[in-house]
Amino acid sequence: MKYADYQRQDAAENVKNAYADAQRLQKALNAVVTFVDVEAQLEHLRDVDENAPLYGIPIVLKDNVSTKGIRTTASSRILDNYVPVYDATIVKKLREAGAICIAKASMDELGMGGTNLNAYTGKVNNPYDLERISGGSSGGSAVLVAAGVVPMAIGTDTGDSVRKPAAYCGVVGVKPTYGRISRYGIIPYASSLDHVGYFNTNVNDAAKTLEVLAGRDDLDMTSSSAHIPAFSEQLNSDLHGKRIAVLGNVQDAIQDTRIKEQFTAMIKKLESRGAIVETVYLKKELMEALLPTYYIISNAEAVANHSNLDGIRFGIREAGDNLEEIMIHSRTKGFSSAVRKRFVIGSYSLFVENQEKLLKKAHRVRRVIVDAYRELFASHDAVLAVAAPTTAPYPNESVDEQLSASYLIAENHMLLGNFSGFPSMSVPSGLIDGLPIAINVSAKAFDEQTMFNVAKAIEEESGMVGNCVEVKA
């Protein structure tokens, strides 16, 4: 369903129906960590203008968004009892816009994963096939939009953690420009790569959502004061004269011929709409360096960011005879194996003797990659690629938990959006064997309008506007 469908109905009824749906589907999807009481929020809604952009819209927040008085675990055992004493800036913005949060959604622990298999509450199930993964790390959020429970859910995207689950679940997933949305109150993963993003069922709603969430926030010194256009009013799917680059490296690396052919067919449709399409390449060695560069930077930032999770001032505290033992026991039991292993890798690259060959090298490679990527936009308005090279895999098929050498390019190209900070989104483009596939659309920094416009054209061609799937609970 779309925002407009909800806004034709009674707000309290919408919210209560969404809450009931989320509870009914919990056993099948396992997408919720904490259900949120809606009564007090509905009470507050009386003070909100009925014309507010998200008036009475039920939404879901990823469980790394701090919510005052509501448990926020980031799907980690160490935060299983943590109740923030303040709201994230986006929580305030959403409340002022009239949105009602019905649940906190499951995620890969602390955002560190791409499968949602590594959540303290267990695997999140893909609504198209419950045996398959949702993708992650914002898996719970993606699934609840895909199943038609809510028309919008907040996620975060450090590697492709909104755009990949969006592709696997057949919904629109947006990662705007770095700094466009305040991160104050978001439990971080890697600060130079983290973005707040979100899911909707259609591009028009996605444009509206960004209008609500965007804006400078002095509490997040990386947030931008760039002008916020009226994205939804200016939405225009006319592609005449638009210069679109197709990232040839990704197309060449995809093994599933049906996904390739479907993408090529969509590109032809965009050409027939007047787009000027050209296949472009980044140097192969730059594309192959994306994943190792990401691993070094993100793990180094993560281990530093999470040094405060020690069970002393907040979180689950384990017993110990002294302070050091308490911290070691709390962190050993509090973090999963996967997270502790990533922290070791991060710590290794932060050692003074390793910094030059690892962290500083990765930072320099990041610049070389971003400079080459930016160059593509000197002559193109948007860059397109297949969002994910496969449909949602089964748990034993996903390679996320290994530093796999395979699929370096096809599985990881969306990191370009995090390295550069440029806006990037997934838009559903069709189904293969009844499972969704998607196209990734990226644009210049702060030019989300062009990204939305191209995505809108794709949506019109695919006919997947408002796409949801019925889950048999």
Place this chain on the structure above:
Amino acid sequence: MEQFDDAYFRKLANQIMFDLSEEEIRELKEEFTTLLEQLDLLNRIDTEGVEEMIYPFETPTHYLRKDVSDHVISKEEALRNVASVKEGHVAVPKVVK
């Protein structure tokens, strides 16, 4: 190249205040092997004279705010998530014996 034996990984983990099981150390060894192979992919890229890129944009978005207290939480709020509180303080085992 360093020797990545069990003791090395245990030391790395302990420095960041947690333990690893033998199974986790075995897995980590495998992952380090892959990681080091992937680092070769970085070394193929010439970064001579390239400045490190720390954040996506270099336009300053920060400033020094006035030195006035702002966004203060109460003592009760600060202690609300503490597992053990005694007389208004975070309680831990005696540090000085």
